[in-house]
Amino acid sequence: xxxxxxxxxxxxIGQGASSYSAAMYVARYQMKPIIFGAIFGGETATGGVxxxxxxxxxIDGFELMLKFREQAEKYNVPIVDGNIVKAxxxxxxxxxTTEEGETYRGASIILGVGRERRTLGLDxxxxxxxxGVSYCATCDAPIHRGNTVAVVGGGxxxxxxxxxxxxxxxxxxxxxx
Numbered sequence: 500x501x502x503x504x505x506x507x508x509x510x511x512i513g514q515g516a517s518s519y520s521a522a523m524y525v526a527r528y529q530m531k532p533i534i535f536g537a538i539f540g541g542e543t544a545t546g547g548v549x550x551x552x553x554x555x556x557x558i559d560g561f562e563l564m565l566k567f568r569e570q571a572e573k574y575n576v577p578i579v580d581g582n583i584v585k586a587x588x589x590x591x592x593x594x595x596t597t598e599e600g601e602t603y604r605g606a607s608i609i610l611g612v613g614r615e616r617r618t619l620g621l622d623x624x625x626x627x628x629x630x631g632v633s634y635c636a637t638c639d640a641p642i643h644r645g646n647t648v649a650v651v652g653g654g655x656x657x658x659x660x661x662x663x664x665x666x667x668x669x670x671x672x673x674x675x676x
Contacts, residue, residue, distance in 0.1 A: 547629015
């Protein structure tokens, strides 16, 4: 359980895979981490089926992130399910404040906040994420084997994604935006 009176070694902001991984390493080295974040699991949790994670030939991303959280809890890592709205550098470390006004102190901060996907804003786009709609050709190209796919974009990454998808998909369209 999170304790505002504890001085943590590492304040970890974000609840994605990198944040949980960092927390487990910190805890294993007998230091005190704490994780903050209102959105559980990051991109991994919303990406649908994952086929390229060692040890799991196929696992749902949300299920994988639940396993990360369970493992962190076994290391007694406190998890605060809320956003950090303020961070300040102190003489002896850092202080962060949650949306609820709770403050926590630590010697260092790790930012594992990830990034936000740039969606197209199409009807039903989010409900199809991981079930046909992907945002990472490198991650998901093999899933689209034998399908007709479209890559929407206008930069180098769109072209690189289309070339990679071409090795798996039956047909690839590039839609320039």
